[in-house]
Amino acid sequence: xxxxxxxxxxxxxLEGSGALIISPQxxxxxxxxxxxxxxxxxxxxxxxxxxxxxxxxxxIAVIVFDVFAFKYLGSxxxxxIVTFFEAILLAVLSKxxxxxxxxxxxxxxxxxxxDRIGKK
Numbered sequence: 092x093x094x095x096x097x098x099x100x101x102x103x104x105l106e107g108s109g110a111l112i113i114s115p116q117x118x119x120x121x122x123x124x125x126x127x128x129x130x131x132x133x134x135x136x137x138x139x140x141x142x143x144x145x146x147x148x149x150x151i152a153v154i155v156f157d158v159f160a161f162k163y164l165g166s167x168x169x170x171x172i173v174t175f176f177e178a179i180l181l182a183v184l185s186k187x188x189x190x191x192x193x194x195x196x197x198x199x200x201x202x203x204x205x206d207r208i209g210k211k
Contacts, residue, residue, distance in 0.1 A: 142188040149184055150193075153177050175204060 157177070164170050178197050185193040 139189065143190050146185055146188045146190045146193065150181065153181065175201070178204075 161170050178201055182194060182197040
């Protein structure tokens with residue numbers, strides 16, 4: 092025995108990702124490393140799915156609100172104003188929840204509305 096203790100590799104955590112990376116000592120990737128990586132990817136997918144479900148809940152709540160509220164609004168102009176503010180709200184929520192597709196659609200919708208308003 093040489094008297095030196097083998098120290099386990101130091102785990103590195105990436106900022107904001109929550110991913111834990113253990114660098115192999117000899118540059119070898121073991122099956123445990125592959126399994127850890129696969130499990131981290133699965134966890135990431137589950138979190139993404141949960142965020143998408145939350146966004147869909149808010150989207151459905153907005154639609155239900157619109158169905159009941161639009162008949163009490165006085166004019167089409169008021170309905171358009173409410174719709175514009177809802178689009179802003181949904182764009183912010185989609186960005187916060189990390190759902191990309193609604194961000195693209197809502198940004199395009201808002202851009203079109205602003206272009207229309209600017210032409211008048």
